[in-house]
Amino acid sequence: MNGSSAGGESAPTGDLTMAPDQMLDLARRAAELLVERDGSLAAGGAWDGEFGEGLAPLLMEDPPEEGRPAGDVLERAAREILPYAARLDHPRSFGFIPTAPTWPGVIADFVAAGYTINVATWLTASGPSQVELAVIEWFRRWLGYPEGAAGLFTSGGSAASVDALVAAREAAGHPERATVYVSDQAHIALRRAAMVVGVRAEHTRTIPTDESFRLDMEALRRTVAADRAAGLHPIAVCANAGAGSTGAVDPLEALADYCESEGIWLHVDAAYGGFAVVTEEGRQLLRGIERADSVGLDPHKWLFQPYEAGCLLVKDASTLENAFAIRPDILQDTIWGANHPNFTDRGLQISRSFRALKVWMSVQVFGMAAFRRAISKGMELAARAQEHVVASPVLESLSPGSLGVVCFRVNPTDVEVGETTVERVNRAVLARVFWEEPALMSSTLLNGTFALRLCIINHNTAWDDVRATLEAIERFGREALAAETAPQ
Numbered sequence: 001m002n003g004s005s006a007g008g009e010s011a012p013t014g015d016l017t018m019a020p021d022q023m024l025d026l027a028r029r030a031a032e033l034l035v036e037r038d039g040s041l042a043a044g045g046a047w048d049g050e051f052g053e054g055l056a057p058l059l060m061e062d063p064p065e066e067g068r069p070a071g072d073v074l075e076r077a078a079r080e081i082l083p084y085a086a087r088l089d090h091p092r093s094f095g096f097i098p099t100a101p102t103w104p105g106v107i108a109d110f111v112a113a114g115y116t117i118n119v120a121t122w123l124t125a126s127g128p129s130q131v132e133l134a135v136i137e138w139f140r141r142w143l144g145y146p147e148g149a150a151g152l153f154t155s156g157g158s159a160a161s162v163d164a165l166v167a168a169r170e171a172a173g174h175p176e177r178a179t180v181y182v183s184d185q186a187h188i189a190l191r192r193a194a195m196v197v198g199v200r201a202e203h204t205r206t207i208p209t210d211e212s213f214r215l216d217m218e219a220l221r222r223t224v225a226a227d228r229a230a231g232l233h234p235i236a237v238c239a240n241a242g243a244g245s246t247g248a249v250d251p252l253e254a255l256a257d258y259c260e261s262e263g264i265w266l267h268v269d270a271a272y273g274g275f276a277v278v279t280e281e282g283r284q285l286l287r288g289i290e291r292a293d294s295v296g297l298d299p300h301k302w303l304f305q306p307y308e309a310g311c312l313l314v315k316d317a318s319t320l321e322n323a324f325a326i327r328p329d330i331l332q333d334t335i336w337g338a339n340h341p342n343f344t345d346r347g348l349q350i351s352r353s354f355r356a357l358k359v360w361m362s363v364q365v366f367g368m369a370a371f372r373r374a375i376s377k378g379m380e381l382a383a384r385a386q387e388h389v390v391a392s393p394v395l396e397s398l399s400p401g402s403l404g405v406v407c408f409r410v411n412p413t414d415v416e417v418g419e420t421t422v423e424r425v426n427r428a429v430l431a432r433v434f435w436e437e438p439a440l441m442s443s444t445l446l447n448g449t450f451a452l453r454l455c456i457i458n459h460n461t462a463w464d465d466v467r468a469t470l471e472a473i474e475r476f477g478r479e480a481l482a483a484e485t486a487p488q
């Protein structure tokens with residue numbers, strides 16, 4: 001970057017710079033590539049990939065000693081690297097938790113990188129720090145969190161979980177024999193966060209869930225009581241607000257009451273589901289989230305941002321700084337002015353990219369009404385998919401359907417087959433969707449039962465995309481069952 005030094009017109013100033021016209025050519029070509037990709041996205045499949053044996057010969061090479069034309073390098077990346085990946089923003093990308101970023105969000109990442117913003121401290125990035133404060137303030141109000149709540153952007157939900165459990169551990173006085181409680185539907189990010197903050201693996205307790213995959217309060221009470229009696233020290237209960245497998249939301253009000261009475265930190269993992277709170281339906285579903293001590297949210301999921309964008313909010317701003325702030329000599333100059341935070345004091349990272357800009361820019365460009373409609377649409381399409389499943393003679397619903405997620409399987413009422421056959425049929429259906437349909441779908445296990453799963457949260461998905469995928473599943477299911485039950 002820095003194509004021209006002060007006063008210079010276009011001559012590159014060093015070996016690692018480009019002339020302005022070269023910079024513009026490369027940027028224009030990159031923008032064209034992305035716009036072309038966008039235009040042809042729906043016409044192709046939601047996934048492509050290649051085994052290492054196919055890719056390694058193309059890419060495992062020594063770096064060139066002399067440079068090559070930038071346009072050629074970009075074309076090569078577009079030809080040999082970038083196509084071999086899931087197209088998570090495809091309208092039929094229903095696997096795992098997808099995202100379909102908005103263009104202003106993508107451009108914000110480019111601009112933030114070009115400006116070389118490091119949101120470590122107020123001194124290095126006052127404008128960007130103020131925007132991070134402003135966007136966190138939006139999130140605070142959306143959640144219904146009290147004033148005095150604060151937070152920071154992170155790389156994602158995993159990092160937010162680590163930051164949350166560090167704060168919880170310190171708030172509890174960093175006890176020697178700490179325990180953490182997660183439901184059997186919790187994301188592995190929470191177990192890993194507990195491990196990172198020094199909780200022994202066997203001291204991360206798994207609490208069972210009910211038939212709706214919501215944490216069982218009685219089991220939690222019993223486990224905590226037994227742990228206290230055994231001299232252990234509960235430091236955090238982790239609740240789901242949109243569990244990855246099923247979209248389940250734990251009983252947040254009851255958990256908040258319980259954690260308050262027990263003096264245990266309540267962390268709500270709302271990584272994918274939390275932004276539903278901007279809609280009326282989501283607000284009802286997530287009632288109680290505003291009482292948690294901390295909430296993790298991933299803008300790179302249901303707020304349509306490019307990777308990486310996670311976020312942690314804590315109810316009491318001081319808990320994060322008490323846990324993380326260390327003021328080293330080399331950063332002594334960054335104590336600059338009063339009444340503004342250094343984001344590095346709130347979490348794991350020192351150098352931090354300017355993630356808040358993408359949220360800020362895309363919300364400025366489209367407005368909240370458009371975001372609300374896009375999030376509502378995901379819930380509506382999933383509810384419609386759930387109705388389709390329930391009405392289908394071929395499909396069986398396996399979860400209540402929540403926050404854009406639908407779990408089901410092929411299991412016709414008019415065919416008698418055993419559980420192992422049903423599982424084999426469903427695995428075969430998943431494989432055929434993968435190889436033959438333009439859709440990307442994934443599966444999960446619910447109480448040991450193999451379940452097909454659709455996560456319908458991309459803003460560019462239409463009902464036809466969902467319907468066509470469900471109909472393909474029904475067709476493949478019938479065919480697989482016919483093959484299983486055919487006379488030998």
Ligand SMILES: *Cc1c(COP(=O)(O)O)cnc(C)c1O
Nearest residue numbers: 156157158187189244269271272
């Ligand atoms: C995605 C997700 C995580 C992990 O977040 P990353 O951004 O992938 O690090 C944690 N919990 C839930 C419920 C998630 O959906």
